Amino acid sequence: MKFLLVFDFDHTIVDENSDTWIVKCAPEKKLPNGLRNSYQPGHWTEYMGRVFVYLGDNGIKEDEMKRTMTTIPFTAGMVDLLGFIGENKELFDCIIASDSNTVFIDWILKAADFHKVFDEVFTNPAAFSSTGYLTVQNFHAHHCAKCPKNLCKRKVLKEFLDKQLEQGVSYTKIVYIGDGGNDLCPVMFLKKDDIAMPRQGYTLEKKISQLAQDLSPVECSVLVWSSAVDIMSYLKLLIKK
Helix, strand or coil, rough: CCEEEECCEECCCCCCCHHHHHHHHHHHCCCCHHHHHHHCCCCCCHHHHHHHHHHHCCCCCCHHHHHHHCCCCCCCCCHHHHHHHHCCCCCCHHHEEEEEEHHHHHHHHHHCCHHHCCCEEECCCCCCCCCCCCCCCCCCCCCCCCCCCCCHHHHHHHHHHHHHHCCCCCCEEEEEEEHHHHHHHHHHHCCCCCEEEEEECHHHHHHHHHHHHHHCCCCCEEEEECCCCCCHHHHHHHHHC
């Protein structure tokens, strides 16, 4: 009996957007209007690439970026939740599917000593170039019209489950924890025994409610959370059953 926990990262594990948090490193802690207005819907990764060039051009180095990123706050109750999952790893496999990047997530999880809680992290690959600039690439290519160009989390989840099945691992239940519009696609992939946990007051909750109003509800159960303590209470019930 094993459960798969799938976490989004921004506004789910951490209580902010890691990509906008890095702007604290910029001169006057803000971006020039031209750069800010250059974002095009669905092309966030390219936009962040330009932000990283701007930071590099202004002499912002890796160590300063790392210091800034490791001050990002965890969501209420999340430290306890991740500790609980870490103590029960024989029952939970745990992955992250995020629109952030490998460098930020790695820094944040390692600084808080939570990297061992997660079996895999699926996010946009990032690295520092020889000139000390942070670069980021799209996670993969996909054909999903609903998702941003760089990442379809349904595709991530499906490929992970297929790979696990090849190794003889299947899950009693999938618990998907997220907040954003791009979490709807994987939630719609979940089956009736699975559970979606959208964060209260955020886009994912609103989109799931809208589907129910349109009489095309998601197949899985839905349990809304406002603090990670709510998630922990549910997981404790789950492992008692």
